[in-house]
Amino acid sequence: MKIVATNRKARRDYTILEAIDAGIALRGNEVKSLRTMNCSLDESFGRIENNELFLYNMHIPEFAKSSYFKSDPKRVRKLLVHKKEIKRLIGLTVQKGCTLVPLKVYFSDRGIAKIELALAKGKQIQDKRRKIKEDIVKRETERSLKRFYKKRR
Numbered sequence: 001m002k003i004v005a006t007n008r009k010a011r012r013d014y015t016i017l018e019a020i021d022a023g024i025a026l027r028g029n030e031v032k033s034l035r036t037m038n039c040s041l042d043e044s045f046g047r048i049e050n051n052e053l054f055l056y057n058m059h060i061p062e063f064a065k066s067s068y069f070k071s072d073p074k075r076v077r078k079l080l081v082h083k084k085e086i087k088r089l090i091g092l093t094v095q096k097g098c099t100l101v102p103l104k105v106y107f108s109d110r111g112i113a114k115i116e117l118a119l120a121k122g123k124q125i126q127d128k129r130r131k132i133k134e135d136i137v138k139r140e141t142e143r144s145l146k147r148f149y150k151k152r153r
Contacts, residue, residue, distance in 0.1 A: 004034050006104040007041040012128070014101055014120035022053065023080035024113050027071050029063040034113055039105050046079065046100030046117055048090055053079040055102065055115065079115065089119065097121045
């Protein structure tokens with residue numbers, strides 16, 4: 001598995017409830033651009049329309065060496081998912097505050113472009129602050145334990 005891009009903001013701003021893998025319907029020059037590790041998932045999101053799953057605001061710049069066919073870098077892209085999963089996601093996204101957020105874009109072992117999409121719920125500011133405090137306390141305890149064991153040797 002070759003990871004092209006990750007969305008670091010997603011794990012900070014959202015609570016991840018569940019993750020699914022989906023294929024992406026891409027055009028030729030978009031695949032070539034992805035293979036050169038050019039992609040941005042910032043501010044992108046998934047939406048279900050007419051029982052189909054679409055990805056908005058994913059930026060794939062045009063391939064530099066493409067000659068005549070150039071597509072819009074932020075065009076809406078269809079995601080390839082089974083109908084059962086789409087129906088299940090419809091029920092889950094109707095809940096208040098749930099959204100579909102991309103976590104990473106990667107190439108599978110067979111060379112197919114895929115995206116890991118997460119069902120997520122937005123975090124409150126208090127939750128973010130609490131998480132930062134917990135991380136700081138955890139880091140400090142690890143440092144103190146490290147010093148303690150260092151002195152005993």
